[in-house]
Amino acid sequence: MSWPAGGGAVICGRGLLSKADIRIALDAMGGxxxxxxxxxxxxxxxxxxxxxxxxGREADISPYLPANLDGLGLVLASEVIGSHEPPVEALRxxxxxxxxxxxxxxxxxxxxxxxxxxxxxxxxxxxxxxLGNIPGVERPALGLPYATPSGPAIILDVGAxxxxxxxxxxxxxxxxxxxxxxxxGIASPRIALLSSGEEEEKGNRLVRESHNLLKKSGLNFIGNxxxxxxLRGLAEVVVSDGFTGNVLIKATEGFGEAIHHELRxxxxxxFYLRPLALLLRPALKEVVRKMDYNEYGGAHLLGVQxxxxxxxxxxxxxxxxxxxxxxRRVADQGVLEALTEEKWLSLR
Amino acid sequence: MSWPAGGGAVICGRGLLSKADIRIALDAMGGxxxxxxxxxxxxxxxxxxxxxxxxGREADISPYLPANLDGLGLVLASEVIGSHEPPVEALRxxxxxxxxxxxxxxxxxxxxxxxxxxxxxxxxxxxxxxLGNIPGVERPALGLPYATPSGPAIILDVGAxxxxxxxxxxxxxxxxxxxxxxxxGIASPRIALLSSGEEEEKGNRLVRESHNLLKKSGLNFIGNxxxxxxLRGLAEVVVSDGFTGNVLIKATEGFGEAIHHELRxxxxxxFYLRPLALLLRPALKEVVRKMDYNEYGGAHLLGVQxxxxxxxxxxxxxxxxxxxxxxRRVADQGVLEALTEEKWLSLR
Numbered sequence: 001m002s003w004p005a006g007g008g009a010v011i012c013g014r015g016l017l018s019k020a021d022i023r024i025a026l027d028a029m030g031g032x033x034x035x036x037x038x039x040x041x042x043x044x045x046x047x048x049x050x051x052x053x054x055x056g057r058e059a060d061i062s063p064y065l066p067a068n069l070d071g072l073g074l075v076l077a078s079e080v081i082g083s084h085e086p087p088v089e090a091l092r093x094x095x096x097x098x099x100x101x102x103x104x105x106x107x108x109x110x111x112x113x114x115x116x117x118x119x120x121x122x123x124x125x126x127x128x129x130x131l132g133n134i135p136g137v138e139r140p141a142l143g144l145p146y147a148t149p150s151g152p153a154i155i156l157d158v159g160a161x162x163x164x165x166x167x168x169x170x171x172x173x174x175x176x177x178x179x180x181x182x183x184x185g186i187a188s189p190r191i192a193l194l195s196s197g198e199e200e201e202k203g204n205r206l207v208r209e210s211h212n213l214l215k216k217s218g219l220n221f222i223g224n225x226x227x228x229x230x231l232r233g234l235a236e237v238v239v240s241d242g243f244t245g246n247v248l249i250k251a252t253e254g255f256g257e258a259i260h261h262e263l264r265x266x267x268x269x270x271f272y273l274r275p276l277a278l279l280l281r282p283a284l285k286e287v288v289r290k291m292d293y294n295e296y297g298g299a300h301l302l303g304v305q306x307x308x309x310x311x312x313x314x315x316x317x318x319x320x321x322x323x324x325x326x327x328r329r330v331a332d333q334g335v336l337e338a339l340t341e342e343k344w345l346s347l348r
Numbered sequence: 349m350s351w352p353a354g355g356g357a358v359i360c361g362r363g364l365l366s367k368a369d370i371r372i373a374l375d376a377m378g379g380x381x382x383x384x385x386x387x388x389x390x391x392x393x394x395x396x397x398x399x400x401x402x403x404g405r406e407a408d409i410s411p412y413l414p415a416n417l418d419g420l421g422l423v424l425a426s427e428v429i430g431s432h433e434p435p436v437e438a439l440r441x442x443x444x445x446x447x448x449x450x451x452x453x454x455x456x457x458x459x460x461x462x463x464x465x466x467x468x469x470x471x472x473x474x475x476x477x478x479l480g481n482i483p484g485v486e487r488p489a490l491g492l493p494y495a496t497p498s499g500p501a502i503i504l505d506v507g508a509x510x511x512x513x514x515x516x517x518x519x520x521x522x523x524x525x526x527x528x529x530x531x532x533g534i535a536s537p538r539i540a541l542l543s544s545g546e547e548e549e550k551g552n553r554l555v556r557e558s559h560n561l562l563k564k565s566g567l568n569f570i571g572n573x574x575x576x577x578x579l580r581g582l583a584e585v586v587v588s589d590g591f592t593g594n595v596l597i598k599a600t601e602g603f604g605e606a607i608h609h610e611l612r613x614x615x616x617x618x619f620y621l622r623p624l625a626l627l628l629r630p631a632l633k634e635v636v637r638k639m640d641y642n643e644y645g646g647a648h649l650l651g652v653q654x655x656x657x658x659x660x661x662x663x664x665x666x667x668x669x670x671x672x673x674x675x676r677r678v679a680d681q682g683v684l685e686a687l688t689e690e691k692w693l694s695l696r
Contacts, residue, residue, distance in 0.1 A: 084547065159544060162552040196507060196594035199432065204510035204591040227599025231606040243552040244592050246544035248599050251575025255603050258579040263611075 023051030023073065024327045025102040025111035028061050029080040030118025032314050038117065039064040041320025046071045048321075050328045053111050055102040056080075077101035083313055087121035091129065099123055103130040106306040113307030113327035115298070117315040123308065124160045124301055131306040134336075136344025139164075140303030141172045142242065142310065143179060144249055145326075148233030152184050155194070155230070157242035158249050158299060164241040169193070169210040171347050173219055175302040176237035178342060182335045184236075192225035192235035194244060200224070206241060214239075298323040300330065302339065307331050371399030371421065372675045373450040373459035376409050377428040378466025380662050386465065387412040389668025394419045396669075398676045401459050403450040404428070425449035428466075431661055435469035439477065447471055451478040454654040461655030461675035463646070465663040471656065472508045472649055479654040482684075484692025487512075488651030489520045490590065490658065491527060492597055493674070496581030500532050503542070503578070505590035506597050506647060512589040517541070517558040519695050521567055523650040524585035526690060530683045537584035540573035542592060548572065554589060562587075646671040648678065650687065655679050 026042055028035045039061060042052040053073035054061055061074065079094040081087075091100065099118055103126050105111040116123050124142065133140060143156035156172050157164070173191045180189040193211055195203035200211055202224060214221040222235055227248065230238065240248070298311035298319065307330050311323040330336075374390055376383045387409060390400040401421035402409055409422065427442040429435075439448065447466055451474050453459040464471050472490065481488060491504035504520050505512070521539045528537040541559055543551035548559055550572060562569040570583055575596065578586065588596070646659035646667065655678050659671040678684075 086549070162544060162550075162555075194595060196510060196591050196598075201434065202510075204589075207510075207591070226602075227595045227597075228602030228605075230599055231602055241552075243544050243555070244595055247542060247575045247592055247596060249575075250544075251578055251596050251600060252603055254574075254576030254579055255600055256607070257576075259604070259607050 021051035021071075022112050022328050022331050023053055024324050024331070025053045025055055025075070025105045025114045026320070026324065027098045027102050027114070027116035027118050028054045028056035029077070029098040030083075030116040030123075030313075031311065031320075032117075033316055034117065035060045036064050037316045038320055040317035041315070041324065042072065044317055044321040045324035045328075048325060050324045052324060053102075053105060055105070056098045075101060075105060081119055081122045083119045085119065085122070087119060087125040090119075090122055091126055097122075097126075099126050100130060103127055103306070103308070106308070107131055112331040113309065115309045115311060115320070115323045115327050117298075117311040117313055117320065117323075120159055120299075120310050123310050127301055127304045127306065127308045131304045131308070134303055134305055134340050134342075134344065136342075136347070137175070137303040137339075138171060139168050140301050141168075141175055142245075142299045143176060143302050144245075144299040146231075148231055150233030151186075151236070152180070153233065153236045153238065154179060154300075155238040155240060155245060155249070156302065157240060157245050159242050159246040160301065161242040162246075163243070164206060166206060166209040166213050167347070169206070169239050169241065170213045170217060171303070171344065173214055173217065173221070173237060173239045174342055174344075174347060175339065176239065177219055178338045179300070179302060179335055180236045182333045182338045183330055186236055188220045189236035190234070191219045191221045191237045191239065192223065193221075194230075194238055194240040194248070195224035195226065198224050198226060210239070298326070300326075305336070305340075307336055369399035369419075370460050370676050370679050371401055372672050372679070373401045373403055373423070373453045373462045374668070374672065375446045375450050375462070375464035375466055376402040376404035377425070377446040378431075378464040378471075378661075379659065380465075381664055382465065383408045384412050385664045386668055388665035389663070389672065390420065392665055392669040393672035396673060398672050400672060401450075401453060403453070404446045423449060423453060429470045431467045433467065433470070435467060435473040438467075438470055439474055445470075445474075447474050448478060451475055451654070451656070454656070455479055460679040461657065463657045463659060463668070463671045463675050465646075465659040465661055465668065465671075468507055468647075468658050471658050475649055475652045475654065475656045479652045479656070482651055482653055482688050482690075482692065484690075484695070485523070485651040485687075486519060487516050488649050489516075489523055490593075490647045491524060491650050492593075492647045494579075496579055498581030499534075499584070500528070501581065501584050501586065502527060502648075503586040503588060503593060503597070504650065505588060505593050507590050507594040508649065509590040510594075511591070512554060514554060514557040514561050515695070517554070517587050517589065518561045518565060519651070519692065521562055521565065521569070521585060521587045522690060522692075522695060523687065524587065525567055526686045527648070527650060527683055528584045530681045530686045531678055532584075534584055536568045538582070539567045539569045539585045539587065540571065540583035541569075542578075542586055542588040542596070543572035543574065546572050546574060558587070646674070648674075653684070653688075655684055 028038050055075045077098040079097040081090045081097045102114045106114050139161045141157035142160040143154045144158045145154045180186045195207045298309050301308040376386050403423045403425050425446040427445040429438045429445045450462045454462050487509045489505035490508040491502045492506045493502045502524050528534045543555045646657050649656040
């Protein structure tokens with residue numbers, strides 16, 4: 001198979017990716033299982049009608065492409081940023097990285113969103129560099145959607161800003177609120193502030209000062225939320241600085257794995273339960289999936305001028321498919337337009 | 349039954365709590381299940397030879413006491429500090445609280461440690477007030493012991509200091525190291541810094557500055573640790589500011605509950621698995637217990653001049669018993685003496 005050399009232009013497979021489709025650029029080179037699982041995820045999303053533009057090295061991607069290329073595109077990018085490279089330096093040294101080329105497609109309006117399972121830091125830095133912030137937004141935040149018994153929720157920031165000022169957290173609350181309104185149709189979503197105690201005076205200085213700002217914000221602020229209540233569905237938007245948020249979501253991941261491991265061990269160590277371990281596997285898998293990033297495919301970088309999604313580095317096809325579906329949904333619902341209309345300057 | 353009025357003196361049940369025993373003062377009034385479960389926990393610990401001095405209101409405690417009072421003591425305290433009262437104010441308004449009276453027993457050498465399932469903030473503030481810091485220790489830290497596949501570990505601070513400076517974290521590392529050496533006999537325990545990434549440059553400003561101090565500390569510092577690796581047993585001492593640490597341990601608790609709930613639901617919703625739910629209960633319970641605060645009974649306030657333990661507010665008898673056993677072990681191993689010998693002034 002041979003693709004025409006691209007130089008950044010969208011090349012439609014067999015010319016069947018129409019201009020009218022919502023199409024999402026996908027970093028084919030990012031993540032632990034790139035490019036095979038990434039391409040497989042793209043093909044699965046295509047089954048559900050998402051137009052996908054793969055971005056990366058032709059030689060790496062081609063082996064995994066099917067004969068029928070309807071609804072797929074490929075844009076060549078000759079460089080790859082590794083997950084452990086210092087983001088800003090890597091972007092400078094590799095101007096033709098799949099991350100940068102993909103974001104440039106969004107910038108030029110040739111894709112309606114960008115999904116990468118590559119380095120979160122590099123995607124966030126490149127998005128600010130290439131797309132820029134929505135005017136008035138001080139810091140974009142990484143928002144992670146998750147499931148609760150009372151419906152979807154989002155926690156932000158989960159890693160874009162390690163050091164925050166109270167004004168940043170106020171803006172994160174607004175970003176999250178608009179997101180939940182547009183994407184999930186939730187009017188006046190409940191906003192909570194992640195803290196070490198429910199009482200107003202609990203928390204560190206940042207949280208206490210942010211609490212005061214949020215009380216006066218006009219948002220539906222319900223107060224502080226403790227970590228133990230995160231999954232209970234008491235709020236649709238949970239606001240945190242990016243350091244605490246990141247530590248938290250990674251710990252949750254590790255804890256899920258530890259429980260999984262312990263449970264299997266406990267089953268095996270009881271001879272009468274050993275045959276059941278096999279029967280239980282679907283149930284265990286369902287539990288892990290439900291609490292997993294796979295459910296919504298990844299995090300949304302809110303506050304830049306484009307729809308940018310970071311999937312987990314360990315994403316396999318399912319997570320990539322879900323991230324692409326989510327990206328289409330977000331593009332379709334006009335989240336970016338709603339965020340752009342917000343009066344950010346009054347929130348600084 | 350009638351106890352002689354105490355006014356703070358240790359009253360030994362039937363006079364059989366000998367001066368030579370290790371005895372631990374126990375706040376009979378603190379926690380969601382006080383006083384019944386607290387007293388039950390005391391009785392269970394007594395079975396294992398721990399001398400326990402119950403502190404609280406006679407009328408509340410007496411109904412739960414057995415006929416045989418060997419190895420038990422009671423010290424009367426007429427006031428109770430609720431878990432939601434602002435700690436410093438509550439201590440001022442209630443000089444005869446069970447927390448304060450219990451700590452005064454430690455101060456006077458009439459008990460070798462103090463355990464409370466009451467307000468963490470009130471216990472920490474009262475401990476500093478009544479016992480004082482070990483000379484040179486800037487801030488006492490709340491350390492939570494937990495189990496990993498490679499043995500016991502401790503994470504600190506999990507709630508005593510919401511806002512920290514790098515020097516505090518350096519001292520926390522030393523507190524944790526001495527603790528693991530003395531209590532668990534681990535020579536040169538591995539110290540890690542909780543962060544949002546393994547790389548040295550990851551984390552917020554506090555973590556990056558603390559990383560530099562720890563590198564030069566002479567401790568066995570292995571670098572940053574992500575939340576997902578917390579339970580893997582890569583380090584014996586995990587250092588964090590009290591805000592992040594507190595959010596983390598509470599989230600872990602909530603996550604355990606959510607998994608438990610989901611798994612039960614998943615089992616019940618599959619007809620062929622429904623009969624197994626009952627068989628599985630012991631295995632599930634073992635998993636939850638293993639990852640639970642019940643295992644070690646509670647957190648240790650390290651850095652004050654006394655052995656002070658905070659059990660979880662929801663502690664039932666088992667957790668209280670384990671906290672009392674841990675308190676005896678800590679008193680027995682001379683942790684406080686080891687901490688007092690450390691050259692704290694050089695660590696400021």
